[in-house]
């Protein structure tokens with residue numbers, strides 16, 4: 001009997017975190033982008049709550065996703081009987097015109113999230129970000145308090161140790177919960193394979209290209225690839241060290257682009 | 268697939284931790300060319316040579332300084348020779364010690380970086396002490412910046428020696444001490460050509476030897492209930508198995524309420540097929556008969572349940588701005604198990620930055636200090652070194668975390684003012700490693716003539732031959748010394764048991780296997796003995812009917828008791844209370860000495876972890892004993 005494999009340990013800890021979130025933070029929602037991470041997160045939430053997720057699943061919609069992504073959303077939401085809420089993000093014209101184009105798109109999502117929180121009074125948001133995605137995200141906490149504007153005070157993050165998390169949302173603010181923080185991109189794919197979790201086919205090779213990260217169609221580029229199965233994708237990832245978000249323009253427009261996005265409340 | 272080995276990089280600010288991580292990533296081929304280009308650009312923009320620290324110092328506030336300064340801990344993955352590591356960068360600045368604690372609490376091992384030009388500084392000591400407290404015992408010392416010292420051998424020898432003695436003062440020892448230059452990449456992956464005098468392993472080779480912390484499957488069961496769900500009318504308690512194994516049908520106890528129950532189901536989704544759950548697994552359980560269960564309850568097996576205490580002494584690492592003082596109230600959180608506590612006394616603070624003892628009145632920030640706590644109710648507890656989930660906690664003052672600590676001992680009442688037990692600088696685990704087994708009290712109880720002393724002496728011989736640190740205490744023997752002042756009144760008999768129990772508990776704490784052979788006829792006295800040794804106590808009932816004992820009558824005492832020459836003789840004129848729930852029962856009326864000893868040896872091996880094939884010397888010299 002195999003106990004204590006890496007995926008088992010990651011899964012058990014994520015389930016623990018989700019259960020803490022449900023117990024200590026209310027009302028709560030989970031953001032689903034239909035990508036590989038947040039879909040794995042949905043699967044983990046079904047495990048944590050023994051089949052039925054007891055809070056709403058929110059998609060922040062820019063209406064710019066690829067058609068396959070919308071098809072996947074509708075299929076899974078029906079099959080898994082999700083309490084799905086689609087929240088339309090404010091138009092780009094409301095975003096800061098000083099920002100470069102990629103960041104402006106991100107700002108739409110940030111604004112959409114802010115609106116979602118204030119309209120519904122959510123005190124906790126569960127997100128599928130990982131430390132290995134980006135050096136700034138590597139500094140995140142599992143329970144990350146946010147100010148009233150969703151701002152992230154990285155100078156003053158709470159201590160986390162021995163199953164202790166700062167679960168109380170700060171006054172007027174909320175707490176972001178990151179159950180996948182310790183997973184790597186390869187872990188996510190291995191888990192998809194082991195658990196047979198469905199994913200958008202765009203991650204697999206078509207005409208010599210595949211999407212490694214799924215963002216809006218105007219700001220995400222597919223990469224060159226020959227990987228047409230999960231195993232081939234994993235092999236490809238292990239051979240290269242190219243950063244995952246390389247296909248996302250918003251991260252690279254200036255050195256601190258991503259840090260600025262996050263301080264302002266981006267996921 | 269094993270999980271990555273987690274290594275915390277610690278040390279004083281500017282001693283080169285972040286630089287080392289960046290350079291290690293590069294040297295091991297884990298840094299993509301895109302990341303490298305980004306760092307090169309960021310360094311050039313700031314008009315400097317390449318700053319490897321930017322790999323983890325990704326925040327602008329961390330980069331925009333003369334030398335980079337890490338503010339928050341971050342984690343980064345590294346693969347080397349097929350082995351996976353998760354490297355945890357920790358800030359070295361005094362203000363950010365709490366971030367260092369966050370990073371280090373999950374580490375399997377640590378890399379302590381010391382600037383060889385400066386030598387050990389305040390945060391070097393503080394971090395080393397914190398690592399020790401957090402149980403991160405696999406430590407590697409990297410003495411950095413040897414490029415700035417012309418790769419001087421003498422400096423290495425003298426610094427290595429002084430670091431060694433500072434660590435030894437904390438009861439700590441490094442696995443290896445490696446001279447390096449993080450910036451120039453010397454001695455990181457391969458042994459350096461510029462330090463030919465150094466013949467030890469390169470840094471990565473030492474890191475590769477660090478073992479992941481073992482899962483606590485072989486320990487007693489602890490499951491802290493996180494929440495309770497109702498699914499289709501079933502009440503499911505959910506939580507993570509912190510240690511041990513839970514199986515369907517197990518008889519368990521819920522603490523602190525003390526309810527006994529049976530595990531009716533182990534729930535998982537999508538299938539509940541497996542009837543067993545091991546340490547580390549997040550599960551749900553239903554209990555029968557239906558019983559109240561809440562967040563904060565601890566599920567354990569009744570035979571090795573946690574202690575229930577209201578007052579206890581703890582060893583705390585004090586993080587809060589305000590020092591602890593008697594009367595202060597906090598919330599103690601053992602994960603989901605929480606309780607309000609009042610500080611009753613604060614003792615023996617030690618300043619981790621200077622390693623100096625300071626007066627009881629003034630606890631500096633980042634001190635290690637003994638804090639006596641009184642809870643509002645009984646709390647299920649284990650002691651430091653026994654089990655982690657139920658022995659470590661954080662103290663919260665509202666939303667502020669002011670300390671993290673370990674339960675160190677139970678306190679029966681207010682600590683007497685003139686008693687100040689000092690914390691050990693070594694743990695039960697350290698002693699266990701030296702002895703090859705944990706300490707234990709093997710308490711044999713039974714009628715006179717049941718075979719206690721015979722079995723005790725035979726067992727002692729067997730365990731000794733197997734390499735154990737073992738001692739048998741015989742009831743008659745202590746009557747001549749330690750308890751020479753005691754007679755045979757009921758009160759003296761109880762006192763006799765109590766003293767032997769306390770002495771045995773001390774030996775067991777020292778790591779020895781103590782075999783105590785005492786009639787100890789009263790359940791109440793044996794309970795006292797059990798409390799003295801805690802989890803190390805094992806009650807062995809030497810069960811033999813009175814008739815057989817009387818027939819054996821090795822010392823002719825039954826005859827004299829029947830002749831009324833001896834009063835209050837157990838079995839004849841005084842009662843023997845059969846043990847209520849002994850760990851092991853040996854029926855000596857129906858089985859031979861050989862057989863009973865074999866069962867005892869097997870039992871002791873199991874509970875103390877004494878290895879089957881222990882003493883190397885014996886097999887080398889060829890004189891195997893059987």
Ligand SMILES: Nc1nc2c(ncn2[C@@H]2O[C@H](COP(=O)(O)OP(=O)(O)O)[C@@H](O)[C@H]2O)c(=O)[nH]1
Pocket residue numbers: 278279280281282283284285286287318320333334335336337359380411412413414415447448449450451
């Ligand atoms: N000469 C020399 N300087 C180093 C070395 N390692 C780090 N430094 C410098 O020491 C300073 C502090 O390094 P950093 O990695 O930020 O230290 P940290 O605070 O421990 O993370 C930086 O300016 C580094 O360039 C080394 O091996 N040799």
Ligand SMILES: [Mg+2]
Pocket residue numbers: 284285286320335336337357358359
């Ligand atoms: Mg640093």
